[in-house]
Amino acid sequence: MTMPDREQATHRKAQGYRWEGVEERPYKDDARALFKSITRQVLFSHPDMHGELRYFELAPGGFSTLERHEHMHAVLILRGGGHCLVGEQVKRIDQPDLITVPAVTWHQFRATAAEPLGFLCMVNAARDRPQLPSPDELARLTSDVKVAAFLNGEPPRG
Amino acid sequence: MTMPDREQATHRKAQGYRWEGVEERPYKDDARALFKSITRQVLFSHPDMHGELRYFELAPGGFSTLERHEHMHAVLILRGGGHCLVGEQVKRIDQPDLITVPAVTWHQFRATAAEPLGFLCMVNAARDRPQLPSPDELARLTSDVKVAAFLNGEPPRG
Numbered sequence: 171m172t173m174p175d176r177e178q179a180t181h182r183k184a185q186g187y188r189w190e191g192v193e194e195r196p197y198k199d200d201a202r203a204l205f206k207s208i209t210r211q212v213l214f215s216h217p218d219m220h221g222e223l224r225y226f227e228l229a230p231g232g233f234s235t236l237e238r239h240e241h242m243h244a245v246l247i248l249r250g251g252g253h254c255l256v257g258e259q260v261k262r263i264d265q266p267d268l269i270t271v272p273a274v275t276w277h278q279f280r281a282t283a284a285e286p287l288g289f290l291c292m293v294n295a296a297r298d299r300p301q302l303p304s305p306d307e308l309a310r311l312t313s314d315v316k317v318a319a320f321l322n323g324e325p326p327r328g
Numbered sequence: 329m330t331m332p333d334r335e336q337a338t339h340r341k342a343q344g345y346r347w348e349g350v351e352e353r354p355y356k357d358d359a360r361a362l363f364k365s366i367t368r369q370v371l372f373s374h375p376d377m378h379g380e381l382r383y384f385e386l387a388p389g390g391f392s393t394l395e396r397h398e399h400m401h402a403v404l405i406l407r408g409g410g411h412c413l414v415g416e417q418v419k420r421i422d423q424p425d426l427i428t429v430p431a432v433t434w435h436q437f438r439a440t441a442a443e444p445l446g447f448l449c450m451v452n453a454a455r456d457r458p459q460l461p462s463p464d465e466l467a468r469l470t471s472d473v474k475v476a477a478f479l480n481g482e483p484p485r486g
Contacts, residue, residue: 179428180419180427180429180430181417181419181421181426181428183422184424184425184426213404214402214426214428216428218400218452219450219452220379220452220453220454221379221402221450223379223404223450242374242376242377244371244372244377244379244381246448248406248424256338257338259338261338261339263339267340267342268347268350268372269338270337270338270339270372270374272338292377292379292450294377294379
């Protein structure tokens with residue numbers, strides 16, 4: 171044993187956005203949800219902390235689930251760029267932009283460039299489960315041509 | 329008005345680690361505390377979030393206050409590198425390493441390279457005030473030659 175547990179937990183070095191001792195996990199375990207080419211690393215989660223910090227990485231063409239929930243997301247783009255949908259707004263996002271996803275707001279992240287999109291996401295440790303759009307809600311969302319293009323993987327240029 | 333308030337708050341673009349609409353503040357307002365060449369931006373702080381995310385940036389040679397407190401720090405190096413003290417451990421840190429500062433643990437960050445050191449720090453929104461070392465505690469800390477060298481601005485090479 172060259173390094174006690176306490177030491178390991180105090181400092182985690184990284185190589186290419188993979189952190190020592192942090193498991194790279196599937197994005198989520200929810201068979202209902204549609205997503206593509208995305209991984210999750212939980213960087214900080216501790217009983218004494220009221221927030222959690224997670225890192226999500228999308229390969230080019232990847233996207234997160236289109237969902238909403240009561241809890242907020244506080245996002246910082248850590249690597250690369252892409253687009254996101256927040257409510258009815260499609261936004262071009264780049265490292266190190268900040269994105270706030272307010273409560274009960276539809277959102278999705280997409281790696282629309284020829285590079286990975288990696289982002290940090292701070293959430294409350296105690297939080298509700300995501301909701302997926304009903305067919306009616308999806309129809310309402312896609313009635314906006316920009317939102318429809320985004321969800322179809324064709325975000326605006328520029 | 330080209331952009332409603334809601335829109336501004338949802339997406340903050342950055343230029344050189346300065347975020348739109350985020351005030352660059354003095355590191356702290358505490359006349360007791362020793363620190364140098366460090367600024368603070370509060371990236372996320374919201375009544376519905378139980379955690380806060382702050383960005384601190386130290387110019388070369390800068391350092392944060394040597395302090396401890398009941399609340400934990402969850403740190404991710406966002407820019408550059410340097411050294412930190414956590415407990416009795418002096419560590420070389422680089423983007424994007426993770427550092428956990430456990431409860432009631434002396435700590436300090438130093439920009440020991442010829443580049444700024446910028447880091448994110450997640451904390452509980454509700455937290456106690458930092459404590460500064462007494463002369464006795466400082467004497468105990470500096471009885472370790474590596475810690476003394478660090479606090480004197482001379483961290484180990486390599």
